Amino acid sequence: MKNPVMTASGTFGYGVEFADFVNLEDIGGIIVKGTTLNSREGNDYPRMVETASGMLNCVGLQNKGVDYFCRHIYPEIKDIRTNMIVNVSGSSPEDYAECAARVNELENVPAIELNISCPNVKQGGMAFGVTPEGASSVVKAVRKAYDKTLIVKLSPNVTSITDIALAVQDAGADAVSLINTLMGMVIDIEKRKPVLSIATGGMSGPAVKPVAVRCVWQVAKAVTIPVIGLGGIMDAHDAIEFFLAGASAIEIGTANFIDPAVTVKVANGINEWLDQHGCNSVADIIGQLNA
Amino acid sequence: MTIREVAFPHELYVLLKLTDKKTLPETLPGQFVEVKVEGSPKTFLRRPISINYVDREKNELWLLIKKVGEGTHQLATLKAGDTLNLVFPLGNGFSPVQKKGEKVLLVGGGVGVAPLLDYGKYLKESGADPVFLLGARSKSDLLEQELFKAIAPVYVTTEDGSEGEKGFVTQHSILTKEKFDRISVCGPKPMMVSVARYAKATNTPCEVSLENMMACGLGACLCCVEKTVKGNVCVCKEGPVFDINDLTWEV
Numbered sequence: 001m002k003n004p005v006m007t008a009s010g011t012f013g014y015g016v017e018f019a020d021f022v023n024l025e026d027i028g029g030i031i032v033k034g035t036t037l038n039s040r041e042g043n044d045y046p047r048m049v050e051t052a053s054g055m056l057n058c059v060g061l062q063n064k065g066v067d068y069f070c071r072h073i074y075p076e077i078k079d080i081r082t083n084m085i086v087n088v089s090g091s092s093p094e095d096y097a098e099c100a101a102r103v104n105e106l107e108n109v110p111a112i113e114l115n116i117s118c119p120n121v122k123q124g125g126m127a128f129g130v131t132p133e134g135a136s137s138v139v140k141a142v143r144k145a146y147d148k149t150l151i152v153k154l155s156p157n158v159t160s161i162t163d164i165a166l167a168v169q170d171a172g173a174d175a176v177s178l179i180n181t182l183m184g185m186v187i188d189i190e191k192r193k194p195v196l197s198i199a200t201g202g203m204s205g206p207a208v209k210p211v212a213v214r215c216v217w218q219v220a221k222a223v224t225i226p227v228i229g230l231g232g233i234m235d236a237h238d239a240i241e242f243f244l245a246g247a248s249a250i251e252i253g254t255a256n257f258i259d260p261a262v263t264v265k266v267a268n269g270i271n272e273w274l275d276q277h278g279c280n281s282v283a284d285i286i287g288q289l290n291a
Numbered sequence: 292m293t294i295r296e297v298a299f300p301h302e303l304y305v306l307l308k309l310t311d312k313k314t315l316p317e318t319l320p321g322q323f324v325e326v327k328v329e330g331s332p333k334t335f336l337r338r339p340i341s342i343n344y345v346d347r348e349k350n351e352l353w354l355l356i357k358k359v360g361e362g363t364h365q366l367a368t369l370k371a372g373d374t375l376n377l378v379f380p381l382g383n384g385f386s387p388v389q390k391k392g393e394k395v396l397l398v399g400g401g402v403g404v405a406p407l408l409d410y411g412k413y414l415k416e417s418g419a420d421p422v423f424l425l426g427a428r429s430k431s432d433l434l435e436q437e438l439f440k441a442i443a444p445v446y447v448t449t450e451d452g453s454e455g456e457k458g459f460v461t462q463h464s465i466l467t468k469e470k471f472d473r474i475s476v477c478g479p480k481p482m483m484v485s486v487a488r489y490a491k492a493t494n495t496p497c498e499v500s501l502e503n504m505m506a507c508g509l510g511a512c513l514c515c516v517e518k519t520v521k522g523n524v525c526v527c528k529e530g531p532v533f534d535i536n537d538l539t540w541e542v
Binding site for chain 2: 010011012013017018021033041042044045046047048049050051052053054055057059062205254256257258259260
């Protein structure tokens with residue numbers, strides 16, 4: 001990787017949407033919108049509500065399916081010279097595996113991020129990510145079908161995220177990324193109804209960052225595979241916190257909506273901070289908390 | 292961008308005239324900007340605001356903003372000389388001129404009149420024949436009337452009859468007296484639905500500008516979707532302007 005900054009799935013489209021604002025090749029990795037075996041219309045509008053220092057969304061994995069991705073979107077993005085990573089989701093271990101197998105054939109996609117933590121779909125998604133057994137079953141199935149780098153994205157909506165992380169490590173994951181959104185709810189008090197169409201949604205933005213840093217810190221101590229940290233990162237200072245907590249790389253999500261050029265600003269800011277603190281690279285600070 | 296002038300055409304509205312050292316980028320009538328609101332802790336996301344007018348000679352971009360929530364109230368506290376961070380131009384914009392002399396009815400209600408000023412000017416300069424039909428609750432709620440009148444004929448309805456004809460825009464007599472080649476609408480959804488109904492009844496092509504809640508404005512987050520005959524599409528990217536035949540509204 002050129003730098004440890006990636007984009008979080010669902011916040012950066014397929015990258016090309018941001019090409020007017022940022023040189024995509026200056027980003028360490030682009031994790032594209034969640035892809036499923038079959039096309040999905042997603043949930044009804046309203047899908048988004050703003051909260052204090054963040055937002056909730058319940059998009060529901062709207063996408064045109066993996067075949068459409070391979071045929072129509074991949075040709076548009078395959079020559080972007082950075083790590084183009086596909087986020088894969090599903091509703092059974094079999095269709096996760098089949099979707100991953102299709103992506104395995106794409107030469108310029110070096111990795112997938114397995115989404116076992118989407119809070120916004122009725123079947124699958126987070127259902128697999130909330131128990132070690134469920135998480136393990138999906139990762140094992142995908143591992144058989146996919147031989148490149150397998151990142152597994154974890155949900156914070158669990159009792160022990162460490163147990164889930166250990167289970168996916170044992171099942172063959174090459175890395176874990178965390179956190180996905182926190183499940184939340186906003187109510188319109190005049191209508192006495194939830195604002196979002198499916199009542200609940202995933203919370204993101206700076207409000208969730210302390211939860212994310214805590215999860216990364218716990219997981220990084222427990223696993224031996226690399227940890228990718230995300231959750232509310234708005235600037236380089238936030239990113240450094242994640243490295244110190246034990247993350248080897250980070251993803252930027254909701255901040256892309258506020259500043260479409262934030263990724264490169266954070267990458268540059270990390271380098272400045274490392275220079276100012278006499279560090280050669282991010283490796284010097286990963287997990288380097290003072291006791 | 293720097294704010295050159297702040298005006299208050301109405302107690303609920305603020306008009307910001309912005310300029311920049313650089314020449315403004317090309318914009319299409321009906322496109323919008325995403326404004327970053329500083330100094331309002333509860334306003335996390337940018338606010339999508341339609342382009343009211345572009346004055347190329349003065350290198351000015353106008354935003355006519357209704358004070359709805361904390362973010363827009365904060366924007367109304369800005370002063371000349373303050374700077375504002377914008378991402379623009381976004382969205383598709385209204386249809387370009389299709390033939391010389393075409394008669395285009397531009398229907399606006401509330402803050403929805405904002406993009407019609409820029410569009411009306413464009414149509415007039417491009418050889419079309421725009422006509423404005425603007426609706427408001429009361430005479431004092433009508434915005435930028437003199438500017439509209441300087442471009443094309445303006446017909447008005449007010450709910451209390453204090454200006455123009457009494458009632459809603461779809462009740463205006465101009466709709467029975469004249470025939471239009473096409474219609475463009477921006478305003479509250481019930482108004483757009485009733486204009487769409489008139490358009491379908493009279494077999495007149497019609498486009499509407501939607502204002503679904505948005506986050507990114509770039510077609511990335513898929514939050515602002517509208518159901519269409521092609522499935523859920525982003526209002527920020529594939530819209531905000533849609534042909535009514537592409538929507539699934541029950542008119």
